[in-house]
Amino acid sequence: MRTNIDFGIDLGTTNSSIVKMENGKPKVIKTDEQFETMPSCVHFTQRKSVLVGKKAVNALQIDLKQALKTFSESKTNTFSEFKRTMGTTHLYKSSNMDRSFYSEQLSAEVLKQLKSMVLDEPVNAAVITVPAKFKNQQKEATIRAAKLAGIKQVVLLNEPVAAATAYGLDAKQKDGYWLVYDLGGGTFDVALIKAEDGILKVIDTDGDEWLGGKNLDEAIVDQLLIPYLQKNYLITRLLADEKTREMLRAVLKIYAEEGRIVLSYKDTHTFVSNLGDLPNDEHNKEMELDVDATQADMVRILGPLYQKTIEITLALLLRNNLSGSRIHALILVGGPTHSPILRKMLKEQVTPIVDTSIDPMTAVATGAALFASTIPLENVVVDPTKLQLSLDFEATSVELKETIGIALLPGENSALPAEVWAELARADGGFTSEKIKISEKPALIRVLLLPSQPNMFRIRVIDHEGNAVLSQPEQITIIQGIGIDEMATLHYHIGIGTFDSGENRELFQPVPGLEKNKKLPATGIISGLKTRNALLPGNQENRLVIPTYSGEYNAPGTDPLLNNLIHEVVITGLNIPQELPEGSELEITIKIDRSEHIQFSAYFPLIDHTEDLSIPVKNTDPPTAAYLEERIDEAIQTANHIEAYELAGQFSDIKNRLQLEKGSIHGRFNILNDLRKLLLLLDTEKRKTVWPELEKQLTEEWNQLKKVVDLAKGDERINWGIVDGYMSDYKLHVPIVLKDKDIKRARHYIDDMYFTRYEIVNIALSGELDCDKLKSIDGVFNSFSWSDPQKARQLLNAGLQDCNSGKADKAKDTLKALYKLMPQKDREKVEKK
Ligand SMILES: Nc1ncnc2c1ncn2[C@@H]1O[C@H](COP(=O)(O)OP(=O)(O)OP(=O)(O)O)[C@@H](O)[C@H]1O
Ligand SMILES: [Mg+2]
Structure with a gap:
């Protein structure tokens, strides 16, 4: 019986995978089709059954091709990339099911499918990975998805941390700086990690939520495949209409991805379409794709996108006063890192020490499983026929010897033998500890560990006659070779919004103590605030609203839009025992625990009262086109005002893109993301001038x-x-x-x-x-x-x-x-x- 969580899941934008611990070793579970990863794709059939994974992708491709051939909008019953809208109120409508689904509900289907691949035991607990950049809303939604899938105990782990764990265990060099470079299907993440004697610590993270394999495929479609069709066929009208153009692009992306993957292994490839996949052109000529491509074409088309990730990586190093030469390992994660072009660019521009020792597709889930093997299962049903033990030890260790505290759980063992002895036997048979008498007072047992791996120990208990006594737990695991206690850090700055009467709007104020990369748990305090209105005890109408933000940008007095609203904390007259006049002093304390749960308290010195408030994290609404347009117009005005004409031009470009993409939810999120980046530049420019x-x-x-x-x-x-x-x-x-x-x-x-x-x-x-x-x-x-x-x-x-x-x-x-x-x-x- 398992005593630790032991299951790790990488819930990816494009692919997901599940790894379980078996005899102290991580084992990747294969799909029905014998693949190690499963597409994060969900399809609902006419008979209202659900297909997940490769079968759903096939259904999607058939749908897309069918839709293009008849130029009729496909009925959407297949969904992918819903991780991008995690934590929002966006709904995906399925005509077959006659209902709509939130991202977390679709993710739950993916998780259920992964669980079902584990044939010999139920999966009631798992460590699930999330991007380092995930905000609170997205994390909470991931937890809800897991609960919907019947995973009762869920622990979240950041993807780069998981990958570094998988890498670190086998690493020969256990000291120095490591860079985890993760380019996935939809996102790019990079994390700088410092290893000291195998003890890992996250120094800094960065990335781009909207850069991944999908964007690479789009570039191939727009720069290679569509130009080929334009040259050989008449498709002017098809391209002029937004809807038909998107249908064509969607089908071409299938070929683009196929070819792009082949070009990771071969020097040349011919992009060829299946007979009948493409519609006839405007002369009624049957269209066919037949494009030769070389590595040089890929350098031209994909190079600029790869370069974007390298710029982000170099900037991360620079702001930490490091250069590529100080990096001891660049760890590659994610499908697109198979590309030889990308690898070459990384070697030339970041560091020649590009490490490919771990499988880029399963490293994240493997790291998650290793981490899971150190977390005890909660709510294990107490078996009264077994001896109840309490064990005290470090789950990860960089030493070769460890001391384990072992004691009888007080009050739980009345019906069992009064005198018992225990020993710990390592699962490989190579070590057995001394036998030691145990009581309610902890006794210490020394164990020897095998290097660079999880060490499982069976607990053997005997009574005074030498009879075996079953115990709970009956085994423990210690991972040797790595320390990940220091890996929990804050991945964004925390701040609150304060109203500024001069600018007549709310501005961002950072909370000292809760800066990005602070080790968790962390506490931040912001004092010297003044209440904007009076509060009368018992009066619900009197309200103080304190918006709380997380984000990348920590400058005081900036536009809160640069960051992400977590929640608006509301304090009313119901929360205070005594009258509080307008302009009273207020001190806010925000505590964040290791799982990034936030606790908020407000202290009013005048009446010496502290009010504790919880922060419920709800899904946020996706940005509307009107909202985005308004913010872009405002920005254009400001940019012109400070004579930053180039920036003004970039905002105009975004506005044009909004016109094209405003119908698509992913498009609007992408635009918001880019708008934030530009607003940041605008703010910097504003400060400069x-x-x-x-x-x-x-x-x-x-x-x-x-x-x-x-x-x-x-x-x-x-x-x-x-x-x-x-x-x-x-x-x-x-x-x-x-x-x-x-x-x-x-x-x-x-x-x-x-x-x-x-x-x-x-x-x-x-x-x-x-x-x-x-x-x-x-x-x-x-x-x-x-x-x-x-x-x-x-x-x-x-x-x-x-x-x-x-x-x-x-x-x-x-x-x-x-x-x-x-x-x-x-x-x-x-x-x-
Ligand atoms: N051999 C290969 N060469 C190039 N690209 C590949 C290869 N194998 C897979 N890919 C690409 O990898 C991408 C998926 O990567 P991965 O599975 O790492 O993403 P993910 O983990 O689902 O996404 P994310 O980490 O963004 O949530 C797809 O775009 C796919 O085309
Ligand atoms: Mg991934």
Whole structure:
């Protein structure tokens, strides 16, 4: 009977696989067709049965070809690549089933199929891998998929970590930096890992969620196959219509992938279509594909896409102050890494030490299974006829000797022999420990491990007469050669949204302590926040909303769209025992455990109250075309405004793409992904152009204010209590703002310090500055949109007279009264003067 999870599953975009531990060794389970991986493809038949894997792919191809031949939209009953919409509310509609499915429901079908391939035992627990870039919503949806498939105990593991585990176990060199380069069907992931005596630690990760084999196939279709058809046949109308063009591309992609895989092993290939697969052209001539391709063609067509992954990899190294020469192993994972062209490029540009020792298709699932072999099964039914043991040991070890604590589980063993002895026997028969008497107090047993592999030990228990006593658990496993305790790290930054009244919208604020690559569990605290409105106890209508984000971009005061909204935490009057006025201080603590579950608490110092709130992670809605368009237009405007014309052009390109792809859910997600990347560049550009000027203004304003305060010292008309309070706030925060290059707060402090300086000078000059303002209003009186021009004129005349007759101190009241008669925008004009 198994005591550990022992099953690892790679739930991939294109292919999935399952590996189980058998006698301490990982074993890949084969599909019915005897393949080691199974396509992540689901088909519902007319008779409402479900086909998963290769059979579903065949059905899909038949459907696509049929649809193209008749130019009728195929009824969608086959689904693939649904991992891309994991954690969203997108539904896939099946006409045969007469209903729709979420990604997680389709994924559950894939998992059920994988489970069914294990013929001799049920799979009730598994380690399932997810991309390092997966967000909380996507992870939660994966867990739900597993539960739907009857996997009761689910542990998630990041794909690069799993691959590194599989690699690390056999690695001869257990020290240094490793790069896991995983190019899959739909995504590219790269992870930098540091190994020290076999103990692995994730240093940094990056990737592109929308770059994989699919994109390679599309490039072949667009740059090789369609141009061939255009040259030999008349297909102008077919290509002009978006729908028929997509139908053609879909069928051509089948040939593209086939050929691309052949070109991983052979120098040349001819892309040939099956008779009757393609429709007749516009002269009614039967179309046929017959294109010769060489490696040089692949370099031209696929090279730029491979190069994109290399750029991401090099950038990752650079920001960690490393170069390719410091990398000890580049570990290849994912189908497309079979390509000799890609391998050559990696060797030339990253490191010659490209390691192909692990199978790129099954490494992830294998690593998951190894990891699974170290995690005990939960909720094992207690068998009262067996001796209940408690064991204490490290599941992974880089030592050759380990000490295991063994004890009787207190209170569980009353009906069993009072005196028992235990020994541990290694499964290969090469080692048996000493026999030791055990009680409720832990006894220590030393064991010897075989290097670089999982070591299974059977626990043999005997009573005082030497009779065997069955125990629970009856065996344990320790993996020698690797340490993966340090592998749980945060793969993105965590931040919250705070409302900015200046920009009149919400901006991102990072939570200190929860930066990307922090080891988990981690805690972050953000203090100095102010509540935007009052909360009355028991009043549900009074709400504070605190959006919580995760993402790649950690600069304070930036557009939250750059990151991913996890959840909006809502605190209402129901959450507090006492009244809390507007502007009260608030401190937020966010804790993230090893499985990346988030716990949120808000502390209000004024009433000394802490409120703990859980963060339910719900599926998010996919972006709508209108939303994307609005954000793109905004970006174009900003880019033009700061004269970043090239960027503006790139945003326009995205807008054009949106027009073409807005009907496709995957297309919209892809566009959102690219839009985020460009917005990031725009933000950097904005900082580059805006920041130097702001920095100068902020420093100047601060120096001037200090000068004015020194000069005014001793003037008793000034309320020094208030001024000193302001000054110590500036003294504390201005250097921080300068250090963080915080645009938003820089603007705030420039304005704030200006007003403080203005008030001091105005009082010192007995109101002269206010008089100047009145005069300036007088000069442009008619340009203002007064609510009551006549009254304004009277007030202004009286005020000007006060100024001329030595009563300048009255000007402030006149100004205030005038402000009430003009709209906000006019008022700002006067104040800015
Ligand atoms: N020998 C080969 N040469 C080139 N490409 C290959 C080869 N074998 C498979 N592929 C490609 O690999 C891709 C699938 O890779 P893989 O199974 O690693 O992806 P996945 O794990 O499902 O996806 P992801 O990791 O993005 O979720 C497909 O695009 C397929 O065409
Ligand atoms: Mg994969």
